[in-house]
Amino acid sequence: MDHVTVYAPGSASNLGPGFDCLGLALTGLGDTVTAVKAGAEGVRVARVSDPRIPTDPARNTAAIAAAAVLKHSGERFGLELTIEKGLPLAGGLGGSAASAVAGAVAAQALMRKKLTRDHLLDAALDAEAVVAGRHADNVVPSLMGGMVLIAGMQPLRLTSLKVHGSFYFVLVTPEYGVETAKARAVLPKDVSRADAIAQAASLAALVLGFERGDVELIRDSMQDRIAEPARASLFPGYAAARTAALAAGAAGVAVSGAGPAALAVVAGGHTEPVAKAMVEAYAAAGFGAKSHKARVDRAGARVIG
């Protein structure tokens, strides 16, 4: 095989109290990387569909991850990547992570030696670290699919969570970007003991709610006390969109990753009133917004051609 095309799904991380430790792969939004074996060693980027994303292989997450996989395998060939972005830049939907994962899986697919999942994750995490800090909460679900709890980073400890079949997700992306670096710069260094305890109890209740299909548990617990309060000013219109979504029947609403995308959890598939309420709330705040209906992408990154 001398060429391959890999799709990696976008993802929502944090989901409120799961800040920096919970992520969810989503259907219908993802990045696609085609890798072609090329004679000279090294990884090059032939084209990225979004011109704002660098083609410099030292600053492109797909290329960094592919290069890490090649290096780890010890195989010596060159790769030329073509990257089709289905995910927005600085949108909060795990775009840099999906490109990194797709790059790693594409490089792997062209090799004889099969790396472990943890090696692929390491490659993608190294790439993510260059643009967004070393955070696993998008990379892991994008690779593995489903909802994943990052129980620890050193060493990496992962737990796949069940997501009850009754849940749908509404992603609403307002027409402004938020740089991950900026969103991280405003985070508090410390949090009060009371907030730390409430965050822990809420996360435990949230994951149980997703496993059990318990809307009340999600409604009560989907609230972040660490990142969202500190970032409120970065997300104009979000507070109103959250209130509107809950009033329209959403079980819970949170900022997706570093935003600005907002994620609503809806039980039973009646997503339209929630999507409409959120888009209207952003419009009232002066921002256009697009909505997308998703389910859990249970497969994760996969070869599609």
Added chain:
Amino acid sequence: MDHVTVYAPGSASNLGPGFDCLGLALTGLGDTVTAVKAGAEGVRVARVSDPRIPTDPARNTAAIAAAAVLKHSGERFGLELTIEKGLPLAGGLGGSAASAVAGAVAAQALMRKKLTRDHLLDAALDAEAVVAGRHADNVVPSLMGGMVLIAGMQPLRLTSLKVHGSFYFVLVTPEYGVETAKARAVLPKDVSRADAIAQAASLAALVLGFERGDVELIRDSMQDRIAEPARASLFPGYAAARTAALAAGAAGVAVSGAGPAALAVVAGGHTEPVAKAMVEAYAAAGFGAKSHKARVDRAGARVIG
């Protein structure tokens, strides 16, 4: 009916990352309160088996809780309580909470009007607040049985958790007491963001571990980053006992409540090597210690005579 005897189980709270929000009722250790209707209004304490516990009804948790139940019901009779302590004073096994719960349930049992579970909890919480601060993580499991997550305090939001049938618990109590007030005074006001995130992820993993019967999840996650580090000097011998228990096969170890009792989780019933290792570790540190083997008390407080 003019008299009743109520048993309320002891409980372990915190369990590591569930500091101030997780509690577990235990078999084989509990307090018993006998209430007799007496002519004159008001609650009196005829006798407490442990002479260190005040019989002053304004400072005795069983009496305070019973009085709160009477007041809430509007019924007007007097009560005389006899309290048989099966739980140690200042031991970390929810003794003040068990007495409060037993007092509330006994008063309830003698009344015509049936109060809701939340009213009984409020009465016991008011009593617990007098001696140990307003914390629900012992009162709730002692009343309801089982393992309970306190997802929020204002309003009180509770979630019963499954505990997989494979788990046994070893409680080891060294021969020194720790006052709850002192144990709370050393708690940090703030915690680092990293610790808050790790605490949340660990608690989510821990409750999933108990539900699924997953020893690895418990082993990785049963670690408290808020209270135990701050309280280390209050529990001489505990660090060595914890290390010894894990080496002897325990899935996890944590201080029970405000200590000094230590709780080990053991999968499969082979509790003796764990108990022995912990008692020996305390002995090496210069402290006698007693061990108790328990399972989950699933019934909670109940009328026994």
